[in-house]
Amino acid sequence: MTKRVFNFNPGPATLPLPVLEEAQKDLLNYKNTGMSVMEMSHRSKEVSELIEEAEALMKELLEIPQDYRVLFLQGGASSQFYMVPMNFLREGSEANYIITGSFAEKAYKEAVKIGPTHIAASTKEENFTRIVKPEEIKLSSHPAYVHITSNNTIYGTQWHAFPDFGDIPLVADMSSDILSRRFDVSKFALIYAGAQKNLGPAGVTVVIIRPDMLERVPDHLPTMLKYDTHAEKNSLYNTPPVFAIYMVTLVLRWVKNSGGLAAIEKQNEEKAKVLYDVLDNSGGFYRGHAQKDSRSLMNVTFRLPNEELEKLFLSEAADQGIVGVKGHRSVGGMRASIYNAMTLEGCRALADFMKEFQRRHG
Template identity: 65%
Template sequence: MTHRVFNFNAGPAALPIEVLKQAQAEFLNYQETGMSILETSHRSKAYEAVNREAEATLKELLGLGDNYRVLFLQGGASTQFAMIPMNFLPQGRTADYILTGAWSEKALKEAKLFGNTHIAATTGEDNYKRIPKIGEIQLSENPAYVHITSNNTIFGTQWQDFPSFGQAPLIADMSSDILNKPFDAEKFSLIYAGAQKNLGPSGVTVVIARKELLENNPKDIPTMMRYETHAKNDSLYNTPPAFSVYILNLVLQWLKGQGGLAAIEKRNVEKASLIYNAIDQSGGYYRGHAQKDSRSLMNITFRLPSEELEKTFASQAEKAGLIGLKGHRSVGGLRASIYNAMTVEGCRALEQFMLNFQQKNG
């Protein structure tokens, strides 16, 4: 290894260097099996141990007990957009969606294919610059579930505190901020997350759910789309994305070694503050998209005085080893994704680049 860049891509995202080194060391001969984990049967004791440890560690980090299960599925969060209403939206009931960005819109679009839906709140009229206030949320009568997206990669907003809605099950897409800080996971009936932003590599999707949700799912939907299929078989009904789960497990062990979620939150706040301070102290040269009370710790979105300057910024940053700073193609601008694996050093490098760029081009 001669050179590593600072990877600010929104996903697939940076992985901890310690995890990559461990995977490299074990790549040819995992646990003295004489073969790579890539070659190991998912029915073997070696892989089943990885699968069990990943579930147990994730529940430990979230403070969850035996009334929750963790599933390792495929198809990304986008498949969950459909699986959730297929399993939990019966005929005659309504599913409520709170819209805070493009991904919550996509989730709603899929749910509409399977049953009645209701938009309980949206900040689309504000170009998704903020998270709705609790008083703005108007639920339907006795919703089957309420769906939120905890963090919005495109617009750079994040729920600072999660709502509760009494008996209505709360479901969250946490693909881009899961495990970024402590939170009360028991508020949620189901959490799902594509791994490729904050948990590991692409290929595996994590579903964390109350056990009762994973039983007696409708029998008139395909076997692979029923959560109980995967729960009864410990995520081994079909061949799982074994290597992705293996790396995810290493990331979870790394998180434990960092001191858990309280310690990682402290580091994430320090990282984000470096970049937000560069924006706030620029005299308007850098303009953050998100309102301050809705700012994300994971995705920092901002604009410059012109699109031409934004292109120059991204190009020069890449030459300086700061990769992946272009905003999402749908909104433009710039975006720094600073997931758990991004280092403080990387954020300091970006802060200094921003200061220097403004001095030369402001």
């Protein structure tokens, strides 16, 4: 096999090597059926069992209350930006959004098209260098729900403690940090996550939804845009993205076999520390974008002294088999995405390269 690079892309992102090897083995003949999982009918017993296993593993690993449902939908997290308000923004109420990054803002802009919306807090004026403080959150008079984005991929910030609004439903886009740490799922009415960062390949979106929210879905919506449609049919109302769900199932098995979320969380903290220590000990050569108390464990964002050095950094990193570290255009500089499948070895390789690059160019 050709040597694999250290892939720090923000999504689609690196996948665990054991998962890729398992998929390679199953590609032509899944469970001795004589066909690939990509060729199987979504009405078959094998596909039904696959989806049931994926839901069961999600519940086990995240300790999701048993009455919650786990759905496997299409359209990416971007489709959830409008599905959430379509299903839950009722007349006489307002959708509340806490804006801490680009995707949080995109979710808000979609909700504006559906009905009354309110920005409960935002750090946009500070170029999203931090998460909002609890005392900055000002809800509207009749909130239908409060929406947050748990991790901001572009800016490298993350909620380390989630807000609690009592009976007001809390909705979260967890696309870029789901399954990376332990948290109390019961605080949330709905969680959604595109798979292509921590869960699997692009093509499927996981939705975790509390049962009372399913009872609030209005009848007048198009069938495919109603959460209860997919819950009633176990994500099999229409042809689902079977291969993507299969890959998610393999990733979930890998997380379980790796020691579960406690072990994954510990490793993610260790990986992030390796890189943030380089930033903090560089004497200002590397400048982190995120404020320290809002730093993400998934996306490490930083700048170098000038753009010429940044171009050189990218070129020399690629020569060392370190790819995908170019920052988003709205922030510039570098972004190392260190999702679950990125190894400690990969983070140490990047850290060593950063130290050597500073030694030669600092």
